[in-house]
Amino acid sequence: xxxxxxxxxxxxxxxxxxxxxxxxxxxxxxxxxxxxxxxxxxxxxxxxxxxxxxxxxxxxxxxxxxxxxxxxxxxxxxxxxxxxxxxxxxxxxxxxxxxxxxxxxxxxxxxxxxxxxxxxxx
Numbered sequence: 001x002x003x004x005x006x007x008x009x010x011x012x013x014x015x016x017x018x019x020x021x022x023x024x025x026x027x028x029x030x031x032x033x034x035x036x037x038x039x040x041x042x043x044x045x046x047x048x049x050x051x052x053x054x055x056x057x058x059x060x061x062x063x064x065x066x067x068x069x070x071x072x073x074x075x076x077x078x079x080x081x082x083x084x085x086x087x088x089x090x091x092x093x094x095x096x097x098x099x100x101x102x103x104x105x106x107x108x109x110x111x112x113x114x115x116x117x118x119x120x121x122x
Contacts, residue, residue, distance in 0.1 A: 014049075021046055 021042055024030055030039060085102050092098040094107040 018046065 024039060024042065032038060035041075085099075085104060088096075088098050088102050089104070094104075096106075100106050
């Protein structure tokens with residue numbers, strides 16, 4: 001039968017299979033010698049495939065919604081932490097140990113600005 005049943009089929013191939021089933025349904029007297037390929041089994045497999053595809057689509061949409069919700073919560077948390085850092089500075093000052101403990105650099109530890117020397121021209 002198939003070479004690698006672990007990979008997805010091309011949508012065009014699935015559509016060809018659906019078209020073949022539609023043609024078999026209209027045939028009068030379709031009686032395969034192998035009962036595994038009976039019309040009822042083909043129709044049941046098609047229904048199961050459609051149900052699985054619908055389930056996949058719904059779960060993919062749910063995963064996208066969950067990812068969006070998580071991103072929104074991350075931003076909400078991040079913005080609250082930024083505000084809390086501002087509150088630490090307002091309460092304890094820029095040069096405090098508390099400001100340093102929340103990940104900010106103390107004002108006294110910042111590098112002093114230096115003037116650029118003009119380029120010498122001869």
